[in-house]
Amino acid sequence: MKLYDNEVSSAASRVRIALALKGLEVERQPITIFGEAAESRQPDYRRLNPQGLVPALLTESGELLTQSLAIIEYLDEIHPEPPLLPPTPEARAFARSVALAVAAEIHALLPPRVAAYLDANLSLDEAGIAAWRRHWVGEGLAAVESLIAGRGAGAFAAGDRPSLADIFLFPQAIGAERMGFDLAQWPAIAGIVTKLRAIPAFAENAPAARR
Numbered sequence: 001m002k003l004y005d006n007e008v009s010s011a012a013s014r015v016r017i018a019l020a021l022k023g024l025e026v027e028r029q030p031i032t033i034f035g036e037a038a039e040s041r042q043p044d045y046r047r048l049n050p051q052g053l054v055p056a057l058l059t060e061s062g063e064l065l066t067q068s069l070a071i072i073e074y075l076d077e078i079h080p081e082p083p084l085l086p087p088t089p090e091a092r093a094f095a096r097s098v099a100l101a102v103a104a105e106i107h108a109l110l111p112p113r114v115a116a117y118l119d120a121n122l123s124l125d126e127a128g129i130a131a132w133r134r135h136w137v138g139e140g141l142a143a144v145e146s147l148i149a150g151r152g153a154g155a156f157a158a159g160d161r162p163s164l165a166d167i168f169l170f171p172q173a174i175g176a177e178r179m180g181f182d183l184a185q186w187p188a189i190a191g192i193v194t195k196l197r198a199i200p201a202f203a204e205n206a207p208a209a210r211r
């Protein structure tokens with residue numbers, strides 16, 4: 001398998017974490033994602049992945065899979081151990097809801113293409129874009145905190161072992177810290193992130209800081 005990857009990407013980090021939890025080694029193809037000249041925007045990559053996003057995973061059978069949630073569920077199906085989804089239907093639905101609360105309600109508002117649009121079409125300067133990002137991260141993680149704390153599921157976000165929910169939460173929480181948020185304001189998230197930092201699959205595959 002081959003992963004189209006970017007070390008800074010929060011979405012690609014999710015797939016790297018899932019691969020590491022499964023003990024799977026894949027070929028990595030770095031794809032640049034920032035600026036007009038980004039490889040993700042070029043026709044060659046668009047032909048492969050029309051959305052022009054990372055991650056994307058080329059399977060052994062030559063199919064290109066896109067979207068981190070779909071890729072991770074695929075990996076979980078072809079390599080079921082250790083499972084990335086909890087054992088009960090309710091807990092599985094909860095894990096997916098945390099994953100989507102991060103991917104669809106927070107992360108989707110932050111990537112380079114969104115910042116580029118705010119800059120080019122809505123005349124937001126750097127400070128305006130930073131305020132936009134802080135707003136959606138702060139509001140989004142506060143909601144995720146309530147979801148997790150309200151359910152009181154266990155040691156991790158959706159039970160007593162790391163799951164899909166943690167795979168999505170961890171890179172977003174690391175990103176929030178880099179933006180200057182103190183995770184202590186969200187005690188359930190802060191406690192889970194402390195435990196996840198001690199797990200090499202998470203710690204070694206967190207999104208890198210943008211240089």
Ligand SMILES: N[C@@H](CCC(=O)N[C@@H](CS)C(=O)NCC(=O)O)C(=O)O
Pocket residue numbers: 008009010011012033040052053054055066067068069103111112113114
């Ligand atoms: N929902 C997608 C999000 C993918 C995504 O937005 N990736 C970002 C990097 S974190 C990207 O490739 N951005 C390129 C751009 O915004 O132009 C997923 O979960 O895979």
